[in-house]
Amino acid sequence: MLILVTNDDGVFSPGIRALAKSLCALGRVVVVAPDRERSAVSHALTLHSPLRAEEIRPDIFAVDGTPTDCVNLGVHGLLQERPALVVSGINRGGNMGDDLTYSGTVSAAMEATLMGVPAMAVSLDGESFGSDNFNRSARLTLFLARSIVEKGLPPDTFLNINFPAAEPRGFKLTRQGKRRYGETVVEKIDPRGKTYYWLGGGEMGFDNLEGTDFHAVHAGYVSITPLHLDLTNYRSFEQLESWGLDAVTDFPAEPES
Numbered sequence: 561m562l563i564l565v566t567n568d569d570g571v572f573s574p575g576i577r578a579l580a581k582s583l584c585a586l587g588r589v590v591v592v593a594p595d596r597e598r599s600a601v602s603h604a605l606t607l608h609s610p611l612r613a614e615e616i617r618p619d620i621f622a623v624d625g626t627p628t629d630c631v632n633l634g635v636h637g638l639l640q641e642r643p644a645l646v647v648s649g650i651n652r653g654g655n656m657g658d659d660l661t662y663s664g665t666v667s668a669a670m671e672a673t674l675m676g677v678p679a680m681a682v683s684l685d686g687e688s689f690g691s692d693n694f695n696r697s698a699r700l701t702l703f704l705a706r707s708i709v710e711k712g713l714p715p716d717t718f719l720n721i722n723f724p725a726a727e728p729r730g731f732k733l734t735r736q737g738k739r740r741y742g743e744t745v746v747e748k749i750d751p752r753g754k755t756y757y758w759l760g761g762g763e764m765g766f767d768n769l770e771g772t773d774f775h776a777v778h779a780g781y782v783s784i785t786p787l788h789l790d791l792t793n794y795r796s797f798e799q800l801e802s803w804g805l806d807a808v809t810d811f812p813a814e815p816e817s
């Protein structure tokens with residue numbers, strides 16, 4: 561069985577090394593990952609410049625593109641056969657709540673899902689990123705990968721996994737939580753007297769709601785959120801239908817200039 565491993569922290573990150581090593585117990589692992597850190601690039605796809613992939617070691621490719629590029633190039637170009645599974649991670653830091661919309665780690669799993677390949681995104685929360693924490697998370701990822709291969713995922717669904725910083729108390733099936741972003745722009749003056757800005761400088765919080773990814777991880781559990789790519793807000797239909805847009809036929813005229 562062939563497993564494609566990628567991430568957004570770069571091909572040399574300790575998280576991807578621990579993950580690839582652990583998944584070898586399940587099949588042949590091919591790593592196709594960015595040649596440098598590409599965190600928070602979301603689902604970006606490189607369409608206007610060439611991509612280069614260097615096989616830095618057997619079955620380890622460093623690509624000068626995004627995580628999404630890596631999955632696309634891996635499945636359509638570099639791999640000789642279709643992978644049975646794509647695993648993205650293990651990210652340095654959690655990917656929960658609204659942060660998912662920025663995440664390169666999660667987007668790589670999305671790309672696999674678009675291609676019909678079972679996938680999961682894996683992240684380690686907290687601030688201690690020693691090899692012990694990555695190795696423990698990688699072992700549990702292997703367990704979850706086996707479950708995916710043996711039991712199969714529901715249609716159009718991939719898993720977003722977040723490990724707590726300490727030894728986990730168990731697994732919890734969760735929903736996506738709600739992030740509270742702080743004052744995130746820092747304004748400073750550079751040595752030549754010009755203003756510059758730095759995004760993401762503030763403290764971030766989250767709503768600690770029961771049943772969410774944040775709640776589970778902060779209670780010491782491994783959070784497993786099943787995700788799909790349908791962003792439709794079904795609960796909004798009733799309110800928006802009351803606008804009566806379907807009945808509008810006389811469109812506003814072009815204003816005379």
Ligand code: MN
Pocket residue numbers: 568569598599600651652665
């Ligand atoms: Mn990252």
